[in-house]
Amino acid sequence: MDTSIKLATIVKGMKWHTEKSLPFLNKNTGAVIYTQRPFLLDAKGEEFVGDLLDWQLREMELAYDIVERPEKYAEIPALDWPELRSEFCKAQLEDIRPSLMAAADSQETFDIVLARQGLTDVWERYVDEKAEIAALVFCEEHGLNNKTS
Template identity: 25%
Template sequence: MKVKLEHILEGMEMQSEESNSYLNLETGEIVIVSHEAILMAEDGEEYDHLPDWQQEEVKLAYAIVDSFDNYTSLPTSFDIHEYDMMERFCYSLPDHKKQDILLDSIRGKGAFRRFKDNVNRLGIAEQWYEYRDHCFKEIAREFCQSNNIAFIE
């Protein structure tokens, strides 16, 4: 089985603070499950009182918890380090004025918003998103290689 790198990337980007994406190592399917459902499965909680859509999610969480050898968690924001990515992008810019503006914008609270605003204001948004996409692809490739997952670009 070969997994499309594009699917890994989509799964990585679909995650949030409330959910993680997992790769089914047998089918290549990417699934997204809430932390709440995973906790319910880990604790062995009953779930037949939940709405049908939530029961399906908890069943999937049970499958992940009970057969963890068949699933692996995709890289999360803790693995991706988007702040470091932004900082590396700043240093990659040949224009020192733009570099300084962006480096200042990533300091302190609200760094992500200020960075995005300044990237747009400086007219280098496309350059940033290409850089970010390249970094995400590298992370996805490294994930596949370190987990012995065959992939297709």
């Protein structure tokens, strides 16, 4: 494949992956596009969205393109946030670890504890490093050329 994929683009898709909004990499252009789960399910015939507005029609067309041309797209996986929080907590100093571990189940509480401990920047770098590794694996699994910037 001639298209070089920016790792940062894939990392962003991983970070913005939600239950309702799914990121896909267009393998031809290297762009990340998002579609909503209900439109994708409708395109697969698993759900019916109903009457659509203009923006929803465009969304539906994208969902049909993803379903009908799977060789063109690759779904970008979500980061496993609970696992990342758990691994990060285990890697911290003994005196900080208990308060982080207690907060690891809730992203909001975790963020508060990180801020109080002055670890927000450390956490963000940790997530970026893990996400970049996951993006490299994603590129390898899909036979994509990647570039770091």
